[in-house]
Amino acid sequence: MAIVEVRDLRKEFGGTTATDGINLTTRDGEYLVLLGPSGCGKTTLLRLLAGLEQPTEGDIVIGGQVVTNLPPRDRKIAMVFQSYALYPHKTVRQNIVFPLAAAHIPRPERAEKVSWAADILGIERLLDRKPRELSGGERQRVALARAMVREPQVFLFDEPLSNLDAKLRTSARDELKDFQQRVGITTVYVTHDQVEAMGLGDRIAVLNAGRIQQLGTPEEIYSDPANTFVATFVGAPPMNILRTGGQLLGFRPENLLPLEWSGKQDGQLVCRLEITRVENLGSDHYVYGTIPSLDPEAKVISKIPTTVPLVGTPNSSETYVVARDKLRYFDPETGERIPSTGAMVSP
């Protein structure tokens, strides 16, 4: 177990900047998720941590040791690739032994470690198979077993779930979380999938354009986004953003509710919603429309569980409310979060 620290890390490829001065410190045994759209620099950051890329500037510290100039094998890290990168010509057992052999661990000890890892991941019966004979979930477990036998200080995961089909992904995600909690090793996990990030991470670092936009718990990221990028990148559908009164006003779709069943309460923003379209997604209704009194241009979405009666039909106008403590304000120039001005936004 160890703390991973990244100081002013810059990486340029030719003329393009992949990571632009990143500072980040994990906690011991933490599950830290790097979340961002493709091209945001999250994979580059992970590869820099692994030693597969050399930074243009900055330092990487793992477990108190500066590893910036060390090759991957001297960093005491284990990495699981998106493809799992199992050696196709080796059996599962040989795959798991490979890092142990590379570390010149004595043979009896290798066998011990293999059965230990195989036992934890429940793959004893697969040990003599070749990777091509395994399902996606089994491959993940073999990759994890191979990663853990070296007893690394840090696990690095590069979108390990994205090659699995949707059905398998949920159970594989569950397994990953369970696995990390059992071994308690600091983990840095890269994904572009916010559901994975929210479900797995102790903390999430949201990246965009090579910079960290926000670092916080899933709750903080979701409820208190640091800027409009985080507000709209995290959450499906994204946060509604309206330009009103010289600032940007944001609220989550599930906080925009019909007055009829939320009831009249103090501290509500009450407004008329011009409904343009209603979608039924099974568990939720999405009600699309605009609030002309606040921002006639901006489209807003209300997300209402299908367990409560739907209020409004297309081309009608209904009264909807947002609790004031759910309103978030952003600077219209920079998009950064600003404190509530106290001035009442009137409908």
Next chain:
Amino acid sequence: MSAIETGSAAPITTQPGTRRKRRLRDRDGMLGSAMLLPAVAYLIFFVGYPLVLAIMYAFSNVTVGSSKFDFVGLQTFSTAIHDPNFPGVVAHTFIITGISQAIVIVLCTVLAFVLAADFHGKWFVRFLVLMPWTTPVALGAIIWLWMLDSIFTPFDWFAQHLGILGPGGHLNMLGHAGLATGSVIAVQAWRTLPLATVIVLAGLSSIPRDIEEQSEVDGAGFWRRLFGIQLPMLAPIILVALLFGIVFTFSDMAVVFILTGGGPGDATQVLASWAFYKGINGGNLSVGAADALFMFPVLLGLAAVVLTMASRRRGD
């Protein structure tokens, strides 16, 4: 409905040519057969027919000098085998093929790794490596014949300066059995190396980058990566390169014919050149055909292995 039919029929009647072309192009069965035809014709007239003819000759007593043609069963094969030179010819064929391809396998793997790396002037080195492959066998062999000339060869000059030869001494590369065999082996390796290199290079670039990086993260150094990951993953493709090389060397007569003429004596005679000397130069067509047919089981076996491997790869 009728209105729609009339609408679509109109352009067809005005442009009958377009319609006929499209129908021919759309009929996959016909098109496939038509496109396959040249290849099939080539195989029948230039591979199948000569092969059948060779088999017929080998079981007959046909010669260049007479129009006699009687089937004599296995008698021709018996004559061919009992020629005092025959065991040597077979041995030379296997020695030259075996040693030259052993050299090629090592060199092509090394070259492929070198060419896969990034360095300045890579394209020029690749071009140089490929050169022998673009040269016709006969032309390449003639160039080597000049290079190995008994008097004007540059190798003598090198040998003299390295102190192996006294001043004015000559190696006479093609004049000694050992050196001549070595020369043939070197030229065979020289001309089959480019193809093998290209095949292995393609195999090398097909190893996923993830796998290479995973082995780095797993702590493997250069040699462990080479022998534990890269070479085992390359093995099937190296085998393909090897099989091609064996086929090309085993069945080749041009290098021996031009370089040594099978000499000195018959020290470098291989099955292909021997068949040519016996059948064409010596006029004994039937014995020449029988000699050539001794290559057939080996080549057939190699071809079967290559095809099996190809279909297994496709099945993966």
